[in-house]
Amino acid sequence: MLPYWIFFSVPAMVALSSSPKMRLRADGLRPLRPNVTWMLVIVALTFVVGFRYEVGGDWENYFRYLLAAQSLNFADLITKDDPGYWALNILSTHLGLGITGVNTFGAFLFTIGLVLFCRSMPRPWLALACAMPYLVTVVAMGYTRQAIALGLVMIGLVMLGHQRFVAFALWVLAGALFHRSAVVLLPIAGLTISKNRFLTLSLVTAATAVGYVVLLADSASRLIQTYVDQNIESAGAFIRLAMNAVPAAVFLLYGKRFALSPHERKLWLILSLIALCMFLAFFPTNLSTALDRMALYIIPLQLVVFAHLPDAIGVFGRRNQAIVALILAYYAAILFVWLNFATHSRYWVPYQIGTG
Template sequence: MIPYIILFIIPAIAAVGQPPSAPKRQGRGPFVFFGVMVAMMIGFRWQVGGDWTWDTRRILALEGGSLSQFMSSVDPGYGALMWLTSISGFNIWFLHLIGGSIFAYGLGAFCLREPHPWLAMTVAVPYLIIVVSMGYDRQAVAIGFVMLAMIGMRELNLRRFVISMVLATSMHVTSLSLMPVFAIGSKIKKLWLIVIGGPIFAVGYYYLLQQKADTSVSGYIQTGYSSSGAGIRIAMNAIPAIIFLLFRKRFVMSEGDKVFGIGLSLLAMAFVVALIASPSSTAVDRMALYVIPLQMFVLGRLPGAFGKGSYQGLVLGVIIYSFVIMLVWLIFAENANSWVPYSVFSPDRLFGLSM
């Protein structure tokens, strides 16, 4: 558990030490260093995370296969990464390091876009980094690209948005379902979104969602799978959503950011309703992972919105809230034993796939 606590303490201390008016570029070097640390913890872990053996078993089953075979067996982008791992001769850490680097880059870029990057990063550690990036390998990579798409949406950069969403969809099909939501809640010209994004969504829906339905969300629904703690995880998104919707006038931000915050908050609340109505909490739980950046977006800005006389007090409050979440999950979660203790692969496992 100590490695996770260290991972939390580093951005937390930086968040406390960062004044509200500090230029972001002053902390960019240490921020990048921390991002590299995150990528390495994701990549070099050994037998850590709920989906640990899935990648290895799939690569071993396809050993010697062509690139097209790998791409057709799973979501094509992630299949290409698995094929690259297969021909490299390295162990599974190689795939996880590539995926972890993509995730860390998207996360870092998203947090640096925030007025208080270190606090946003602190909020991300307990669940998005520790649980999601080390437990949902394919979705974690997709979320990394989704966060880049969110930046494109907020900055009205259509090309960045579309490219990032295409890459996210190639890693995990469920990310495609966010495109209509982003289109509705974006300040990007709707005509261009329809002309460029529409065909991509239509083709992706037909070839990915339809053909892979049995192994994606509909598969969960048909079998009625349930995830323990899904209600708590969705509530973690609902809390910042309620705060933002009720007090959005207090948050000083661009119009693009405000529209983004409203759209993502409404989606977070929709998942609360979906959790009640759906026969499978797992399906809703997996989809709600893409809304987690709302926590960084709102809680990272909370001191600036409410802390005129007690800015540092609110910073500490957000840090304590996040730390409690991390400890509760690591100690009491039903499957926490898949994450604790954290371990790194040994030198004799550098090459050759093994579990």
């Protein structure tokens, strides 16, 4: 368990000693380009996630992709679901890198998205620390395909906050190449439109239709049967939905104090309402697995809320270390509970590095 505490403690200590990033560009947004320090973060996280060995609940299942990829070439991708992930397997097979190659390529894509997303926050190190207990440890090390999709979606969410709707749609569609469920985020763009509504809404609608037809239509009935009709229960879904509902409620209370552009504020208000509706839907429905899978795409809301909260309820622009410490304690508790009491955490312990 010690490695996971180290992974969390490093950004947590930096977050405690850092002041918020107040410098903005001329358009009122924060610069996203990673500096040398954040380049090293990308390398370190890619290594930690990519070179894990026999870590994660679906570790064995991903080998079926690798074995099947040995008899495929890139021309076969047109016949495959989630062709982006198949492409990584074919590439890794051709290069002789095995499952470690697949995981490392995937970890790099996920980490790029996570770092760019954190860099868009006033407290990027706090956002990164909040990401470590669940988003990195559980999702990135356990759900490889959906983690890659989420990394690309996070880039898209940054673009959407900048009102770059086409870029958002393209990044989400790129994510859907690795896990088709990402397509469901496309309609969110339509809810955030404030100008050129007809043209932008038309483009978003077209992208949603194309994404559905190309990536989701053939498997929609199978997904519905798996997640809805069979009444499969997802262990821990309530807790994971609650983890999104808590920051959603905080945003509704304090969101007006967050240093966000009007477009960003509207985006995260919408996602907060979605998070609360998903949490409430858990109780009267049998959709725990479907809600649990979709809740993964709402996790970035946690990073946004807690990276802004110290300045929203503390002294704006100061370190507000007491508030930061409370947030870190909350996530330390999440990591402790998950490592010691989660049903499937045994598949993550011990953390090992290897190649295969």
